[in-house]
Amino acid sequence: MPSVSMVVNGRQVSGEVEGRTLLVEFLREQLRMTGTHVGCDTSQCGACVVHVNGESVKSCSIFAMAASGAEVATIEGVANADGTLSVLQQAFQDHHGLQCGFCTPGMVMSAADLLKINPNPSETEVREWLEGNICRCTGYHNIVKAILSAAATLRGEAVAAE
Amino acid sequence: MAKDEVSASAVGAPMKRREDVRFLTGKGSYTDDMNRPGQSYVVFLRSSVAHGVIRTLDVEAAKASEGVLAVYTHRDIEADGLGGVPCGWEITQSDGSKMVEPAHPILASGKVRHVGDPVVAVIAETKAQARDAAEKITLEIDALPAVVDMRSAETAGAAVHDEAPNNVCYDWDFGDKEKTEAGFAQAAHVTTLEFTNNRLIANAMEPRACIGEHDAAGDRYTLITTSQNPHVIRLLMGAFVLNIPEHRLRVLAPDVGGGFGSKIYHYAEEALVTWASKKVGRPVKWTADRSESFISDAHGRDHVTKAELAMDAEGKFLALRADTMANMGSYLSTFAPCVPTWLHATLLAGQYTTPAIHCRVRAMFTNTVPVDAYRGAGRPEATYLLERIINKAAAELGLDQAEIRRRNFIRPDQFPYETPVALTYDTGDYLATLARVMTMADYAGFEARRQEAAGRGKLRGLGLSCYIEACGIAPSSLVGALGARAGLYEAATVRVNPTGSVSVFTGSHSHGQGHETTFAQVVADQLGIPADSIEIVHGDTDRIAFGMGTYGSRSLAVGGSAIVGAIEKIVAKAKRIAAHLMEASVDDIVFEDGQFKVAGTDKAKAFAEVSLAAYVPHQYPIEELEPGLEETSFYDPKNFTYPAGSYLCEVEVDPDTGVIDIVGMWAADDFGKVINPMIVEGQVHGGLAQGLGQAFIEQCVYDANGQLPSGSYMDYAMPRADDLPSFAVETDLVGTPCTHNPLGVKGCGEAGAIGSPPALVNAVVDALKPYGVQHMDMPLTPQKVWTAIDAATPKMAAE
Secondary structure, eight states: OOEEEEEETTEEEEEEOOTTOBHHHIIIIISOOTTSOOOOSSSOSOTTEEEETTEEEETTSSBTGGGTTOEEEOGGGOSOTTSOOOHHHHHHHHTTOOSSOSSHHHHHHHHHHHHHHOSSOOHHHHHHHGGGOOOSSSTTHHHHHHHHHHHHHHTTOOOOOO | OOHHHHHHHSTTSOOOOTTHHHHHTTOOOBGGGOOOTTOEEEEEEEOSSSSEEEEEEEOHHHHTSTTEEEEEOHHHHHHTTOOOOOOSBOOBOTTSOBOOOOOOOSSOOSEEOSTTOEEEEEEESSHHHHHHHHHTOEEEEEEOOOOOOGGGGGGSSOOSSTTOTTOEEEEEEEEOHHHHHHHHHHOSEEEEEEEEEOOEEOOOSSOOEEEEEEETTTTEEEEEEOOSOHHHHHHHIIIIIIOOOGGGEEEEOOBOOOOTTTTTSOOHHHHHHHHHHHHHTSOEEEEOOHHHHHTTSOEEOOEEEEEEEEEOTTOOEEEEEEEEEEEEESSOOTTGGGTTTTTTGGGTTTTBOOOOEEEEEEEEEOSSOOBOOOTTTTHHHHHHHHHHHHHHHHHHHTOOHHHHHHTTBOOGGGOSEEOTTSOEEOOOOHHHHHHHHHHHTTGGGHHHHHHHHHHTTOEEEEEEEEEEOOBSOOOHHHHHHTTBSSOOOEEEEEEEOTTSOEEEEESOOOSSSOHHHHHHHHHHHHHTSOGGGEEEEOSBTTTSSOOOOSOTTOIIIIIIHHHHHHHHHHHHHHHHHHHHHTTOOGGGEEEETTEEEETTSSOEEEHHHHHHHHHSOSSOOTTTSOSOOEEEEEEOOSSOBOOEEEEEEEEEEOTTTOOEEEEEEEEEEEOBSOSOHHHHHHHHHHHHHHHHHHHHTOOOOOOTTSOOTTOSTTTSOOOOGGGOOOOEEEOSSSOOOOSSSTTOBOOOSSHHHHHHHHHHHHHHHHHTGGGTOOOOOSSOOHHHHHHHHHHHHHHHHHO
């Protein structure tokens, strides 16, 4: 089997994969990084979103080989260096933006990419951005609130209490 | 404890969820995240046709395929004498006979009955190898005519099961038929509504998965599974399928990524991996692909109903009659038979004083995936029936949709209220929730908004829905009389550890509901200790005495009440220990703020001092009092709980495209006492999204051959963020606490999904009033809406 190497959350990793091995399978099965989830088989649900070279990508839609040499970031690498939650993660907790938690890693990774591209999104822009991330628990209401709140915090604005 | 600690975890405070940190950092532990040493993988070859006889099944090439450990068919299951998948509820038909209950084999035996029916299990070193091997199986099926549309199932000329030649599982009725007919005889006006309640797929984001493992040394099995009720799986699978006694079978349901009903049931895959783990001597893991979930998870709803409402000239309800056909699918799933009957017909009084009700239900077998309880289960169907026919009646009588309801509400002074369909509502205030939601939505200002929208060429509509549900399932003797094969109480053990921390073992199971937080709030409140020193343990049959699990909005009302029962025993015993320590009479001990005090003195012992004395005492009256501080309690609810509320939905329809824009969704719910309002509102949000999804986009579609075109997220319309509005939800303004459980709580998990579908449909029908539209079946897709507008337009032009 061919070998593949990449940088995941700042760590150099390598492994043997089949040509058909997906990036998400490489992360979950070989690296045992199970924070990235698989919720569908048609690249619709977004539970598997990671960043590849700084952009959000559904890791079920790319072969591990195709990520060879790439910088990959996953949910496991999002928290602050001291282990506390990042601003975005904290906003999800503060606003009850998750219930069962299964879609959450993909939501956080997707939202992080949005806030990088658009630090001041409107509610409509957040909702449209999340079109590729399905949540069955929250009705999105609190996810949207969390992302808008995190955006305000990251812009340095005071956020009104709940 | 410090004051801010108390306020953060106090009952009624929006305490942040303690489970969130692991989920937000990728440290959740879902079944597919787990891997057991030496684990192998199973892939199922499933039927690609809806109905047929297996002519050829050749698995030799698969057995020889690389990495394959075993290939199993029904023959292997039969050789080991395994049972089929059991059903947990038996319905007695109107003629006194029992429902038809066909066998449900683990792997198809001779015949396949739905697309997705598992036929062969292939176990290999890797999932890819198992999949490759499954490709090498020769499976030839002689197709039989598929029974797909239940409306014609009786005369389809094909039988899903030989024992039900007309495809009728049961023909059942409930209520007072004669009294109902008498009500219709007196009626000044009768409104009739025929409708379908569309078939849905639960689609929890985590696909089902399970791992079976056999420990040969102790002949002990472990099943890790995506379940809402691990003890029920242990009972059903151990006793009825695999013949494994409880002490040799552990069932774990770790972090579970949503359920909504679909993970209540015992599924064939769970039995297969458990059984096969011993056969192959290796752990066996199965994880569904989403495509596989679509054709193997139990589906929901799927009713066809004709309803009639008899009224006097003032719109006062005199009688209600309903005739429903309910799809059971190809086999009877665990709770399926009770959903259209006892969870549906009994709710047909709604919030109203209708004196006579009669409901007939025919349950049909079809060549489709089994149908079972999905968020709300029977109660959304009942609510949709009532709330739609009431709006149609209001339109026919020229009454305001709120006014017709007010004229018929059960009034606050009428509780406890006995309905004509067997339930006794303990408490409620329907006028209050209605008034509240009308204020929230600025009901009075709607006509101005309608006109403003009309100026922009848009059609605005406002739809009301007033739901009630029966939760907290269920009083065991009652459900036993109704056909449940098990009582439905809940169990909890509270263990006070020696240094005063507390472990709570609950039979409820959290798969998104936040029990680890809410239950800790309850215990912290009752014991006066910080929530941080309390752990909530769930989902493990080895650690938890017993449980019936989480569904039917029962966790806090039933599981929480069991916890309270255990705490009461703990406090009673701790008081005796404290009395001994302080040389006082037990009658003089009071327990407050986490301290045991001798009344009228300054003597006190902290909670942790008493707990330490319970475990490692030097001087102890062991003759009178056993050491240790751990108690178990079983709680059997005395009645159902009856959460209720009023919902308003406002839509704007684009007449050129038929696209519906949901511009407002307001919910005023009465859940009784609320422990954590943040979590409760979140439950309502999720329910609303699912209910609105049913009403305007979701539809499980089978074609005439029994194929499932809506078998992926490309084809089944899951609500996305940009389909939905922000919601306005108020849950704590009009509470009437439940009168018969110690927490006063009613349950909130299903309300949103129950109340919102008729609100949206009522709103759209209201918007299309100028076109003479009286009803449209869900989902209200743009095509359906546009077609209705288009069909009415020439007529309008002619007028």
